[in-house]
Amino acid sequence: xxxxxxxxxxxxxxxxxxxxxxxxxxxxxxxxxxxxxxxxxxxxxxxxxxxxxxxxxxxxxxxxxxxxxxxxxxxxxxxxxxxxxxxxxxxxxxxxxxxxxxxxxxxxxxxxxxxxxxxxxxxxxxxxxxxxxxxxxxxxxxxxxxxxxxxxxxxxxxxxxxxxxxxxxxxxxxxxxxxxxxxxxxxxxxxxxxxxxxxxxxxxxxxxxxxxxxxxxxxxxxxxxxxxxxxxxxxxxxxxxxxxxxxxxxxxxxxxxxxxxxxxxxxxxxxxxxxxxxxxxxxxxxxxxxxxxxxxxxxxxxxxxxxxxxxxxxxxxxxxxxx
Amino acid sequence: xxxxxxxxxxxxxxxxxxxxxxxxxxxxxxxxxxxxxxxxxxxxxxxxxxxxxxxxxxxxxxxxxxxxxxxxxxxxxxxxxxxxxxxxxxxxxxxxxxxxxxxxxxxxxxxxxxxxxxxxxxxxxxxxxxxxxxxxxxxxxxxxxxxxxxxxxxxxxxxxxxxxxxxxxxxxxxxxxxxxxxxxxxxxxxxxxxxxxxxxxxxxxxxxxxxxxxxxxxxxxxxxxxxxxxxxxxxxxxxxxxxxxxxxxxxxxxxxxx
Numbered sequence: 049x050x051x052x053x054x055x056x057x058x059x060x061x062x063x064x065x066x067x068x069x070x071x072x073x074x075x076x077x078x079x080x081x082x083x084x085x086x087x088x089x090x091x092x093x094x095x096x097x098x099x100x101x102x103x104x105x106x107x108x109x110x111x112x113x114x115x116x117x118x119x120x121x122x123x124x125x126x127x128x129x130x131x132x133x134x135x136x137x138x139x140x141x142x143x144x145x146x147x148x149x150x151x152x153x154x155x156x157x158x159x160x161x162x163x164x165x166x167x168x169x170x171x172x173x174x175x176x177x178x179x180x181x182x183x184x185x186x187x188x189x190x191x192x193x194x195x196x197x198x199x200x201x202x203x204x205x206x207x208x209x210x211x212x213x214x215x216x217x218x219x220x221x222x223x224x225x226x227x228x229x230x231x232x233x234x235x236x237x238x239x240x241x242x243x244x245x246x247x248x249x250x251x252x253x254x255x256x257x258x259x260x261x262x263x264x265x266x267x268x269x270x271x272x273x274x275x276x277x278x279x280x281x282x283x284x285x286x287x288x289x290x291x292x293x294x295x296x297x298x299x300x301x302x303x304x305x306x307x308x309x310x311x312x313x314x315x316x317x318x319x320x321x322x323x324x325x326x327x328x329x330x331x332x333x334x335x336x337x338x339x340x341x342x343x344x345x346x347x348x349x350x351x352x353x354x355x356x357x358x359x360x361x362x363x364x365x366x367x368x369x370x371x
Numbered sequence: 372x373x374x375x376x377x378x379x380x381x382x383x384x385x386x387x388x389x390x391x392x393x394x395x396x397x398x399x400x401x402x403x404x405x406x407x408x409x410x411x412x413x414x415x416x417x418x419x420x421x422x423x424x425x426x427x428x429x430x431x432x433x434x435x436x437x438x439x440x441x442x443x444x445x446x447x448x449x450x451x452x453x454x455x456x457x458x459x460x461x462x463x464x465x466x467x468x469x470x471x472x473x474x475x476x477x478x479x480x481x482x483x484x485x486x487x488x489x490x491x492x493x494x495x496x497x498x499x500x501x502x503x504x505x506x507x508x509x510x511x512x513x514x515x516x517x518x519x520x521x522x523x524x525x526x527x528x529x530x531x532x533x534x535x536x537x538x539x540x541x542x543x544x545x546x547x548x549x550x551x552x553x554x555x556x557x558x559x560x561x562x563x564x565x566x567x568x569x570x571x572x573x574x575x576x577x578x579x580x581x582x583x584x585x586x587x588x589x590x591x592x593x594x595x596x597x598x599x600x601x602x603x604x605x606x607x608x609x610x611x612x613x614x615x616x617x618x619x620x621x622x623x624x625x626x627x628x629x
Contacts (some may be wrong), residue, residue, distance in 0.1 A: 051481030055467075145465025149524065150429055153482040154451040154457035339620070368431045 049155070052163030058132065058269070059173040063349040069132050070175060074182070076125060080118045081183045084111040085191040092191075101371045103331065105195040106202060106301045108187045118183070119301060123294040124139045124209055127242050129175065130217025135235040137161075138363070139227040148368050161222060161359050168218040173211050178208055198303075201334045206300050209341070212348055213293040217242070220354030253284025253291075253298040289351055296344035380407040382564045383428060384530050387437035390423050395542030397423045401436065405532075405566055407476040408558050412579030413568040413615065420460060420588040421568040425534045429459055444530060455483065458533040462568075465578040466517050468510025472501055475509055475520060483528040485625060498560075499553060507535075513537050515546030522553060527562065533557065536568045551578055576609035584616050591616040 060066050092301050093156035109118040116124075138161070141147040150160055182205060187193055197201070220241060224234040263269045269277075285291035332340070383405035388400040398420040405411045413421050426432040428439055430453055438447060446453045446490050449501055466547050473492055480488040489545030496502045499519040504512070509520060518538060535554065539547045555578045557563040575582060576596060583593040592599050592612070599612045 051478060054481070055478050059469075064421075143470075145461065145463045146467060147462040148431070148459070149464055149479075149521075150482070152429060152454060152461070153479060153528075154455040155452070155482055368426060 049124055049159040049163045049166075052150070052160060052227075053167045056167030057170060059079075065132065066171070069129060070178075073126075073129060073175065073179060076121055077118060077179055077183060079150050079165040080121045080185070080188070082110050082187060084108050084117060084194055086185060087111055088193070103199075103303050104133045105187060105199045106303075107191070107193065108183070109203075109206070110297055110298060110301045113117050119294060119297040122213070122297065123290040124258055126210065126293075127217040127246065127290070128216050129172060130168070130214040130219075131221045131235075131242060133171060134164070134218045134221030134225060135238050136225055136231045137164045137168075137222045137361070139231050139234055140225070142229060143231065144335070157364050159361050161226070161356070161363055165219060165222060165356065165359075166224075167214075169211065170217050172214045172218065176207055176210050182299045182341050196335055205296060205334070205338060205341075209293065209296055209300065209345060209348075212287065212345065212352065215346055216289055216333070216352040217354050219359065223362065226359050226366070227320065243319045245288050249284055249288040250291050253288070254279045256284060259348050271313060286347060291349055292344040292348055296341040296348070299341040299344075300337050303333075303337060376550070381440075382407050383411075383427075383439070383441050383566065385424075385439045388424065388427060388434050389436045390427060390432065390438055391435045395459065397588050398427070398434075401585075401588075401590055401592065402595065403583060405564060407564050408562065409580040410554065410565040410567060410578050411557060412575035412582035413566055413585070414570065414572060414575060414582055414609075415585035416570055418572075418587070419585040421585055422536055423588075424585075425459070425566070428534065429454060438458070453479060455528070456531045458528060458530035459534070460518075460521045460535045460538055460551055461524050462537040464517075464521045466509040466512065466520060469508060471506045471518055472496060472512075472523075473505045473510055476523060479524045480527055485528060490505075491529075493526050495527040498522070499523045500549070503536060515542050515544075515549065518542060518550060519545065519553070522550070525556075530563065531587060532564045532566070534566045534568070537570070539569065539571060539574055547574060554578055572609045572613050582609065584613060 057106070085108055088104070111117055123229060138147065141150065151157065161351045184195065184203065217238075221234070224238045224241075225231075228237055229235040258276045260280050261273060261276040263273050263277070285295070378476050381404050385401050385403045388398055388401040388403075389396065397428065401420075401424060413424070415421050418611040420457055423432065428436050428441050430450030433447065442454050442456050467478070469479065473496070476492040477488060480491060485491055490522050493502065493505070499522050501516065501519055501523060504516065509517065512520065522538070525535075528617060538554065540551050542550060543555070550591060551574060554565060554567060567575055567579060578580075581593065581595050582599070592602075594602075596609055596612065599616075604615075
């Protein structure tokens with residue numbers, strides 16, 4: 049399998065496709081962070097003393113600025129990285145007649161897909177490392193902020209989460225490349241799933257929530273109604289990796305964020321409960337944020353495993369012949 | 372004087388090997404034996420079941436019924452062991468166009484965990500006459516050069532048995548002559564057994580020690596060309612032998628050809 053990983057890595061890093069992809073990711077991310085940084089700089093210049101320690105630097109990644117925050121960019125457009133790296137992983141080999149060459153060597157079929165998956169994951173890891181280092185450097189020099197150890201730890205976990213998240217899309221693209229013999233069809237199928245999970249499911253969740261849990265008085269909704277609405281909407285978001293990643297990312301990068309459920313619970317609490325809770329509230333530690341983000345992460349990992357299992361099951365049943 | 376016992380090791384044996392896709396039978400109860408050191412011609416028109424048989428022998432597709440032994444191993448149970456010792460040049464085998472010939476062989480060598488890889492690469496390239504273009508990208512290779520590279524990729528793992536599926540397909544006369552010459556040298560120089568699958572009868576008859584004729588998955592005849600010709604009562608010309616067995620479809624093979 050090492051041979052497959054090595055070859056795939058050489059293919060990825062030497063390809064024009066990778067260079068274009070990297071340029072695109074860097075441009076969009078740079079734009080997001082630059083505009084967020086501009087906003088922070090203005091606040092700081094205006095005496096924004098309320099900006100919290102262990103949080104200010106991370107605002108570069110979570111503040112929307114005049115564009116989307118980096119977390120949203122990663123959630124919505126990051127999938128393109130995984131999809132582009134994997135949509136022709138197997139069918140290209142099949143179409144150019146090299147799949148039978150590999151499978152005629154002493155390797156199992158799952159080694160081929162696992163090798164390609166791991167190589168893609170390493171490529172994503174390298175790309176994100178470079179991206180994060182550049183954005184961190186940009187934040188330090190452009191805005192004059194130095195990240196604390198806690199912020200760096202959060203960024204490192206966010207990096208790992210991003211790799212897992214893009215890994216899911218990579219796995220999905222590899223599955224499409226196995227299921228469809230035409231490269232164009234597999235690319236299209238992967239794009240359809242991206243739009244479905246990234247845009248359609250969250251909207252569907254909100255529509256279903258509005259239909260199933262209507263508000264009596266939309267101008268003054270009751271707390272219970274809001275809780276029911278959020279519950280239905282959240283159920284749908286469990287089927288949307290971008291929504292899961294988006295929430296986990298915000299929890300991890302914003303030490304005051306406790307997840308939508310917790311925030312809602314707070315709004316529906318009695319005054320006394322809120323008073324009691326306030327004693328323990330404040331900025332969350334890295335470990336506390338991580339614990340809150342873990343459920344979303346676990347579902348993301350489960351999604352990734354499901355794509356790999358699907359790839360394996362489809363691949364082992366397929367005939368080797370290219371024509 | 373005590374007569375020496377001649378041991379003919381059976382490299383490939385199939386017993387009622389059958390492959391069906393839905394209702395279509397692609398390979399039908401195939402019983403075959405290939406002996407060590409021979410060039411075995413596997414003949415038949417397109418769709419006769421030649422490639423499917425080779426894939427079953429490699430463990431790359433499952434037989435519907437029957438079984439095979441390759442180098443004494445069942446490819447279904449020991450696919451890696453079989454593939455370690457068997458080289459396969461597929462029909463329309465592709466190349467990684469952005470790799471050089473050397474890099475292509477290095478990749479195959481890596482997959483086979485070959486020691487002394489660099490030397491093995493140059494030996495294989497030398498054997499197929501591609502040493503001078505070792506560091507040229509294979510995307511720039513002609514069809515003939517690609518086929519020779521494919522043969523080098525087969526040979527680099529030092530196999531005991533090679534399956535060559537239509538190795539001369541699409542080659543010009545010079546390319547065909549070179550390829551056949553290479554194939555002919557393999558048993559003597561490398562101690563290999565060769566199963567040569569083709570629908571080009573005149574080419575196979577030039578190098579094969581024995582031939583098997585397949586039609587719609589059924590074995591029509593198998594044996595040395597001369598024996599088959601004698602049985603058919605025609606001259607020792609493969610085209611005529613082939614035509615005879617196709618005309619006499621109902622007579623399907625029998626005692627004289629085994």
